Amino acid sequence: MPLWSAEIDKLRPAIRSEGRAMAEAMSGAFSAVFPGGTATAYDAEALSELRAQLTVPGAVAAVDRYVNGPRGRVRLRVFTPDRPARAVLLNIHGGGFVMGAPEMNDGLNAALSRALDIAVVSVDYRLAPEHAYPAAHDDCETAASWLVEHGAAEFGTSRLLINGESAGANLAAATLLRLRRRGTAHRFSGIVLEFGVYDLSGTPSAAQETDHDVLSAAVLRGMMDLAHPDRSPAERRHPDLSPLYADLTGLPPVLFGVGTADHLIDDTLFLERRWALANGNTTLQVYPDAPHGGTGLPSVTPHWQSALLSFLDSCLTSPGASGTAPAHEVA
Template identity: 35%
Template sequence: MTTTPAAVFRPLRQRVSASAFHPELRRVSRFLPNTLVTPVTVWAFARLPRIVRPHPNTDAITLPSGLAVRVHQPSVASTPGGAALLWIHGGGYVLGSAAMDDGLCRRLAEELGILVAAVDYRLAPAHPYPAALIDCYETLTWLAAHPEVDAKRVAVAGASAGGGLAAALALMARDRGEVDIAAQILLYPMLDDRTAMRRDADRGLRRLWNNASNALGWSAYLVGADPHIAVPARRGDLRGIAPAWIGVGTLDVLCDESYSYAERLREADVECRLEVVPGAFHGFDAVAPESAISRRFLTSQCTMLRDRLRISTKG
């Protein structure tokens, strides 16, 4: 059998590709797809039954509008009448649910000793912009008015599309002036729809999220919307919004826009802490939550939240 040049060099290319990943992620990266979000998976996930395991410190509540919120209480609160966090799940604006992040939300609640509320916002394409953002804002105002919460010690956080919604929510809160957000925690956030319009030279290194899924998510979300209003990175004035923490991996297709947004925040005199993880792909902390780099990633977020929410350090 004749061996083709492609067959000869394929193992070499695979080794070179693998070396780009952080050593703690190299093994798992071999088994992950370039993306989990495609038209087929969006269709399938929408039809899968939701399996939610009960937890004694987690309550599923329904707001008067019918919006579902999962509320995670810590076993021991840091202070009575204290701080709270609104968590916004990812899924490219087109899939996901609040329950899928129960583990992370409970971890944050216990680590920080605060109430964590996760919103089940409406998904595109059935509910394009501004439906999800309106749901997030409704939950934010409900949380700020909660009897167990100090309205001046509320932060917002989210991953991927949830990070993009958290950034948009910080802008909406500034513009409306009803809730003074203490911090915005943005994990590999979807901030700029223009990324999906560009050619991705590193597409072979993407895991779980690539430019095709990025384009799918943004196109479903922005139907008929003005991107200069709906997209955080397109907003002209970033002054006066909540201090930010932005975390992203260097192999994430959203890395450059995270850098750019952090730079613009600093230019607008907004405190911004940028955590960049070499060799990490999109959602790496969810895939390998117990790895050292994922633990450091979470610790960095918690440090920002303790500082901005005035939470005493444990121990």
């Protein structure tokens, strides 16, 4: 069975061209942080500069909220629709566990809020190496648990969704697994996981050296080493760190998105199969020749956004949903 449609296959030349341009534009910045491909050789100044570039807020209206966590307050960046919210989407940004901020998703989060009449809450979790594991996991769990307990009172709806990209996809899956242990994962009606890392010890594709991805194998290795120092490959396979090794039963419907030129392609394909075996409720979107972050390519975005909106809307219109307004195009 083909992993993508004939319609998508026709876009391959454009995807390939856009993907290589994206890799050329961004790979240098990541390589500057990890010139040797290991945490011991990382450039702290380059990392600081890249972090600053990723924290510029978008030209959209957002409200910052703070909730109490185990080690202090956790910032939440909130977008609310003009009409009563049908659900609340918890967004977890990417950045290899060492960079990134809620602001980098301002445009998409605001658009999703408008398109689906949902509130979007993006969590500003602590970053490595300053804050080692389990700091990021704890902050994301704090945000999710706060929504479980207070979402209805704060936003007028008890329906919850969660999404994440790259390292944020790892954290989104790990957060749901933590909530399942609390007995509250069922409160989430769906999850979207974009080009995530789900095996921190490294899948085969993560180790392959290529020149057509935004993230090289060396950069990936450097990020994992910096975020999880002094942990052996076996220790990195702990289910709280690597959801691929978790018991995945009892989890909600999931939409996966990834490109074949992504070093993390295996992570998505492996986790999707295991999730499907455990729950039978997966949707997989694969884009040929797209690199890491490829759902943002001009030729891919319209298809991915359509799939994303359709999936989220289906989660909201299932039995028990709070509304049935149809999804429309993100603008």
